[in-house]
Amino acid sequence: MIQTARIALSRPLRRLFDYQIPPGVELEPGQRVRVPFGRQSLVGLVVETGVEPPANITLRQITEALEPWPALPPETRQLMQWAAAYYQHPLGECLFMSLPPALRRGRPAEATEEPAWQARRASTDDDLPAQAHRQKALLSWLRAQPEPTSQSTIQAAGYSLDQIRNLERRQLIEKTAQKAQAAAPVEKLPPLTPAQNIAFSELPSPAKGFSAALLYGITGSGKTEIYLHYLERYLEPDQQALVLVPEINLTPQTVSRFTRYFGDRIRVWHSALNDSERLQTWLRIRRGDPVIVIGTRSAVTLPFTALGAIVVDEEHDTSFKQGEGFRYSGRDLAVYRAHLNQCPVLLGSATPSIESYQNTTSGKYTLVRLEERVGDARPPALRLQDIRSRPLEGGLSNRTIQAIRERINRKEQVLVFVNRRGFAPVMMCFDCGHISECPRCDSRLTYHRRDRALRCHHCDYQTAAPVTCPECASEAYSPVGQGTERTEDVLQATFPETPVIRVDRDSTRTRGSIDRILNTVNSGAPCILVGTQMLAKGHDFPNVSLVVVVNADGGLFSVDFRAPEQLIQTLLQVSGRAGRGRIPGAVLIQTCHSDHPLLNQLCTGDYLAMAEHILSERRAVQLPPFRAMALLRAEAATMEESLAFLDEAKSRLQGQDLEIWGPLPAVIARRADRHRAQLVLVSDQKGPLQRHLSALCLHLDDRKKPASLKWQIDVDPLETG
Numbered sequence: 039m040i041q042t043a044r045i046a047l048s049r050p051l052r053r054l055f056d057y058q059i060p061p062g063v064e065l066e067p068g069q070r071v072r073v074p075f076g077r078q079s080l081v082g083l084v085v086e087t088g089v090e091p092p093a094n095i096t097l098r099q100i101t102e103a104l105e106p107w108p109a110l111p112p113e114t115r116q117l118m119q120w121a122a123a124y125y126q127h128p129l130g131e132c133l134f135m136s137l138p139p140a141l142r143r144g145r146p147a148e149a150t151e152e153p154a155w156q157a158r159r160a161s162t163d164d165d166l167p168a169q170a171h172r173q174k175a176l177l178s179w180l181r182a183q184p185e186p187t188s189q190s191t192i193q194a195a196g197y198s199l200d201q202i203r204n205l206e207r208r209q210l211i212e213k214t215a216q217k218a219q220a221a222a223p224v225e226k227l228p229p230l231t232p233a234q235n236i237a238f239s240e241l242p243s244p245a246k247g248f249s250a251a252l253l254y255g256i257t258g259s260g261k262t263e264i265y266l267h268y269l270e271r272y273l274e275p276d277q278q279a280l281v282l283v284p285e286i287n288l289t290p291q292t293v294s295r296f297t298r299y300f301g302d303r304i305r306v307w308h309s310a311l312n313d314s315e316r317l318q319t320w321l322r323i324r325r326g327d328p329v330i331v332i333g334t335r336s337a338v339t340l341p342f343t344a345l346g347a348i349v350v351d352e353e354h355d356t357s358f359k360q361g362e363g364f365r366y367s368g369r370d371l372a373v374y375r376a377h378l379n380q381c382p383v384l385l386g387s388a389t390p391s392i393e394s395y396q397n398t399t400s401g402k403y404t405l406v407r408l409e410e411r412v413g414d415a416r417p418p419a420l421r422l423q424d425i426r427s428r429p430l431e432g433g434l435s436n437r438t439i440q441a442i443r444e445r446i447n448r449k450e451q452v453l454v455f456v457n458r459r460g461f462a463p464v465m466m467c468f469d470c471g472h473i474s475e476c477p478r479c480d481s482r483l484t485y486h487r488r489d490r491a492l493r494c495h496h497c498d499y500q501t502a503a504p505v506t507c508p509e510c511a512s513e514a515y516s517p518v519g520q521g522t523e524r525t526e527d528v529l530q531a532t533f534p535e536t537p538v539i540r541v542d543r544d545s546t547r548t549r550g551s552i553d554r555i556l557n558t559v560n561s562g563a564p565c566i567l568v569g570t571q572m573l574a575k576g577h578d579f580p581n582v583s584l585v586v587v588v589n590a591d592g593g594l595f596s597v598d599f600r601a602p603e604q605l606i607q608t609l610l611q612v613s614g615r616a617g618r619g620r621i622p623g624a625v626l627i628q629t630c631h632s633d634h635p636l637l638n639q640l641c642t643g644d645y646l647a648m649a650e651h652i653l654s655e656r657r658a659v660q661l662p663p664f665r666a667m668a669l670l671r672a673e674a675a676t677m678e679e680s681l682a683f684l685d686e687a688k689s690r691l692q693g694q695d696l697e698i699w700g701p702l703p704a705v706i707a708r709r710a711d712r713h714r715a716q717l718v719l720v721s722d723q724k725g726p727l728q729r730h731l732s733a734l735c736l737h738l739d740d741r742k743k744p745a746s747l748k749w750q751i752d753v754d755p756l757e758t759g
C-alpha cells in the first residue's frame with residue numbers, strides 16, 4: 039500500500055499536487071518537503087496525507103522532508119486555508135506567505151546567529167595602507183561603538199562586507215558572539231486614569247474564550263495605555279500576543295513604549311526586516327517563545343502556537359488591506375485568528391470602520407467607549423471656514439492666515455493639512471483652458487514646483503513643464519489647485535521668521551527623516567507643519583494648537599461609496615493632532631460647502647453619531663456592511679477586450695442569487711496604457727458569494743483569453759471605481 043500526500047507549491051495555480059511518500063517516512067500536514075516538479079526540485083508544504091491515489095497514474099515520490107516537524111502549526115494552516123478560500127487566492131501562495139523568505143527557498147529552519155564585530159584592543163590605523171580610507175573609517179567607527187556591532191548594522195551604516203573582511207585579515211577587528219542585549223530594567227505601567235479604568239473594566243476577559251471588542255477611544259484618550267494594561271493583566275507568562283499597527287505607526291517611539299514594560303518579550307515584524315532577522319523572529323514564534331509581536335498586516339500570518347490575545351490598533355486604517363495580489367484584510371484575518379485560538383481581540387480606533395461599528399450594533403462585538411482625553415487636554419473645537427469666492431493664496435484664505443499668525447505670535451505650533459485626495463496642482467492655460475494630461479493614463483499630470491516637472495501619479499510618466507501653453511502658445515499658462523509645495527512656499531513667504539516644515543512622501547523618503555522632523559516639533563519652538571495624509575496618523579504633537587484643513591471637499595462628492603467615511607476619518611484623525619498638550623486646540627476646516635450636513639455633524643466631534651448616519655444611508659441602499667461585495671477587475675490592451683471578458687463572466691453568473699453591476703470602465707479607465715474595467719457583485723450572504731466566486735475563478739482560469747488580459751478578484755473591496 040503506497041502512502042500519498044497532497045502538496046501545496048508556491049505557484050499561482052489554483053490546485054495542489056499529489057506525491058508518494060517514500061517508504062518509512064512519516065509526514066504530517068504543515069511539514070516542508072522537497073519534491074520533483076517537471077525538471078525542477080521545489081519546496082512544498084504538506085496539506086493532507088493519505089489521499090486516495092488516482093488510478094492509472096504513477097505518482098512521483100517526495101524527495102525528502104526538510105525537518106521532522108510541521109513548519110506551519112494547525113491554526114496557522116487553518117487561517118491561511120480559510121483566507122485562500124475567502125479571498126479567492128491560490129492556496130499554495132497563501133500558505134507560503136506564512137514562511138519567512140529563507141524557508142520558502144528551502145534553507146534549514148535554524149537561526150544562524152548573525153556575526154558581530156568589534157575592534158581589537160591594540161588596533162591602530164598605522165597598520166593600514168594610506169589609501170584605505172574606507173577601512174580606516176570603518177575601524178574608527180567600530181572603535182567608537184560601545185559594544186560589538188552586528189554585520190547588518192555595519193552594512194546599514196554604509197560599509198561593505200569586503201571592508202569588514204579586509205580588516206579581519208589584518209587582524210584589526212574580530213568576530214564575537216553577539217552580546218545578548220543587556221536586559222533593560224522593565225518599568226511599571228503608569229496607573230490608568232479613572233475614565234480609562236472604566237473602559238478597561240468593560241473589556242471582555244480572556245476567560246470567555248473568543249471575544250471581540252471595539253475600543254472607541256477619541257484621539258489622545260490613551261488607547262495604547264489600555265492595550266498595555268490589558269496585556270499585563272491577562273497575558274500569561276507562557277503566552278504570545280500579536281499587536282497589529284498600520285505601517286506608518288510602527289515607529290521606534292511606538293516600539294519603545296512597549297519595550298519599556300515588556301522588555302525582551304517584544305519583537306517587531308515589518309517589511310524592512312532582512313531575511314535573517316525574519317528567520318530568527320519566525321523561529322522564536324514557531325518555538326512558542328512567549329513573545330509579544332508588534333507588526334504590520336502580514337504579522338497576522340505568523341506561526342503563533344500559544345496566542346493569548348490580539349490587538350489591532352487604528353483598526354479603520356485602510357493599509358490593513360493589501361492592495362495587490364492576495365487582497366486580504368489583516369484586521370479581518372486577526373479576528374478570524376482570535377476565533378480559531380479562542381482568545382480575545384481588541385480593535386481600537388478614534389474613528390472605527392463602519393464595518394466594525396456595525397458589528398457592535400448587531401451584538402457581535404462589544405463596544406467600549408473612552409471619550410475623555412488624558413490629563414488637562416481637551417478635544418479641539420472644530421470650525422468650518424467658507425472659502426466660496428474668497429481670494430486664496432496657496433490655498434489659504436486671509437482669515438486662515440490671520441488665525442495662523444495669532445498662534446505663531448503666541449509661540450505655538452500650527453499644522454496645515456493638504457488633503458491630496460481632493461485636488462492636486464495642475465498646469466492650466468487661462469486662454470484656451472488646456473490642462474496637461476498623461477499620454478498613457480486618463481489622468482491629469484501633477485505639477486511639481488521644485489523641479490518644474492509634470493508627473494503622472496498613476497504611472498511613472500514625467501516631463502518638463504512647458505513655459506507656454508502647448509495648445510495655443512499663450513503665456514497665461516500657470517499652476518492651479520493645491521499642493522503641499524505651493525502652500526509651503528506661501529507660508530514661508532508670509533512667515534519668514536518661522537520654520538515651515540513639509541511632511542509628505544518626498545520629504546520623508548530617507549531613513550530617519552521623520553525622526554528628525556519629530557525632534558524639531560518636540561522641541562516645542564513655534565513652527566508650521568505642512569503635509570498630507572502622513573500627518574494625520576498616530577503622531578503626538580503636544581505643542582500644536584491649531585490645525586488647518588486646506589480643503590475638505592474632495593471626499594464629499596466622490597463616486598466611491600466609502601469616500602464620506604474616509605473623509606471624516608481623515609479629518610477627525612488630523613484634528614486629533616491639535617491640543618494634545620495644555621494649550622486648547624482649534625481646527626479650521628476650509629470648505630466651499632459649509633452647509634453640507636456631514637461637515638456640520640463633523641463639528642460636533644461625535645464620530646459615533648456620524649457612523650450611525652452613514653450606516654443608515656448604507657442600509658437604505660443595501661451596500662456593505664449590509665450586503666457582501668466583490669469586484670472582478672480586468673485590464674487589457676483595449677477596452678473592448680476588458681469589457682468582453684467581463685460580459686462573458688457576467689453571463690456565467692446570471693440567474694444566480696447575485697446582483698451584478700456593470701461591466702463599467704474604471705474611473706481611471708486607462709492607466710499606463712492598460713484599459714481597466716470592473717464588474718461589481720453583490721450578495722445578501724457571504725457564503726453564496728464565495729461559492730459563486732470559486733466556481734467563476736475555475737472557469738476563468740481555463741478560459742481562452744487575449745494574451746494581454748489580466749483579471750483579479752477583490753473581496754470586500756475598499757475602493758470601487
Ligand code: ADP
Pocket residue numbers: 228229230231234255256257258259260261262263412578
Ligand atoms: P491615543 O492613541 O488614544 O490617541 P495615546 O495612547 O497616544 O492616545 O496617549 C496619549 C498621551 O497620553 C500619551 O502621551 C500617553 O503617554 C499619555 N497617557 C495615556 N494614558 C496615560 C495614563 N494613564 N497616565 C499617564 N499618561 C498617560
Ligand code: ZN
Pocket residue numbers: 467468469470471472507508509510511512
Ligand atoms: Zn492655451
Ligand code: ZN
Pocket residue numbers: 476477478479481494495496497498499709710
Ligand atoms: Zn500616467
